[in-house]
Amino acid sequence: MQRRDFLLALAAGTTGCLSACTAASSASGPSPSAPPSTQASPSASAPSSQTPSPTPSLSPLHLQDGPPSLPAPTPAEPVITALPESVGNVVAITVDDGVDSSVVDAYLDFAKDSGVRLTFFVTGTYPSWTDNQAKLAPLVESGQVQLANHTWTHPDLTTLSEGAIIDELTQCENLLRNTYGITGAPFIRPPYGNRNSFTDSACAKMGYTTSTMWYGSFGDSGLLTEDVLLGEAQKWLLAQHIVIGHANFPTVTHLYGQIIDILRERSLMTATLDDVYFGPGHNRRI
Numbered sequence: 383m384q385r386r387d388f389l390l391a392l393a394a395g396t397t398g399c400l401s402a403c404t405a406a407s408s409a410s411g412p413s414p415s416a417p418p419s420t421q422a423s424p425s426a427s428a429p430s431s432q433t434p435s436p437t438p439s440l441s442p443l444h445l446q447d448g449p450p451s452l453p454a455p456t457p458a459e460p461v462i463t464a465l466p467e468s469v470g471n472v473v474a475i476t477v478d479d480g481v482d483s484s485v486v487d488a489y490l491d492f493a494k495d496s497g498v499r500l501t502f503f504v505t506g507t508y509p510s511w512t513d514n515q516a517k518l519a520p521l522v523e524s525g526q527v528q529l530a531n532h533t534w535t536h537p538d539l540t541t542l543s544e545g546a547i548i549d550e551l552t553q554c555e556n557l558l559r560n561t562y563g564i565t566g567a568p569f570i571r572p573p574y575g576n577r578n579s580f581t582d583s584a585c586a587k588m589g590y591t592t593s594t595m596w597y598g599s600f601g602d603s604g605l606l607t608e609d610v611l612l613g614e615a616q617k618w619l620l621a622q623h624i625v626i627g628h629a630n631f632p633t634v635t636h637l638y639g640q641i642i643d644i645l646r647e648r649s650l651m652t653a654t655l656d657d658v659y660f661g662p663g664h665n666r667r668i
């Protein structure tokens with residue numbers, strides 16, 4: 383109860399800042415998720431948004447414990463762009479690629495601090511997915527973080543033969559199996575969103591029967607300013623959306639506090655695709 387009051391007060395304080403301080407947020411003031419070294423010395427300034435480093439259980443980023451309450455799972459269709467209406471005030475945040483290992487690491491800290499549930503679409507060729515194994519594996523094991531297939535080298539699948547598509551998916555699948563002991567199926571995100579009935583059919587032969595598109599993006603596959611990225615987050619973090627972000631550039635890692643503010647303002651909870659389409663606790667071990 384005490385913690386709830388604290389969080390409500392915090393949300394109110396930071397919400398006020400969100401509209402007023404957006405333009406200034408790119409001035410690199412430490413966010414709640416900034417590295418511990420920047421929070422080592424107590425700061426007396428900006429009391430509303432720069433709360434002193436809390437204990438983990440009282441993180442100012444905290445949003446949820448465990449999955450949201452959800453209706454009975456709905457089988458995923460061959461192509462999905464949004465969650466079923468029946469999930470209510472739930473959003474799925476999906477994070478692609480993993481070009482920058484330190485961004486994946488920061489996302490994992492964010493997940494641990496906030497309870498936010500994430501689905502990563504892994505591009506297997508990047509070292510991020512083995513570099514971060516120690517931190518990622520327990521989150522995968524608990525179901526808070528889900529791993530799915532975004533190919534091995536991120537090609538446009540519509541330009542490939544069936545054999546080449548299967549090879550791309552197989553290499554990524556093997557990484558997930560060998561590193562985490564899981565399968566990523568049935569969720570495949572075709573790079574660039576480029577798919578057709580031919581590519582869907584080839585993916586399905588590997589068990590990847592759900593081409594996972596999106597309904598809104600942070601737009602950060604390339605480098606963005608914090609203001610632009612935050613604007614996209616405000617635009618798209620809405621009930622039943624599948625929102626896409628990227629673990630490619632550090633910009634998003636400076637905005638986790640603001641992203642939590644948006645989710646709180648809209649009473650949104652996060653869910654993985656497994657939570658929605660298979661039910662929490664879905665076992666992906668192979």
Ligand SMILES: [Zn+2]
Nearest residue numbers: 478479573574
């Ligand atoms: Zn991608």
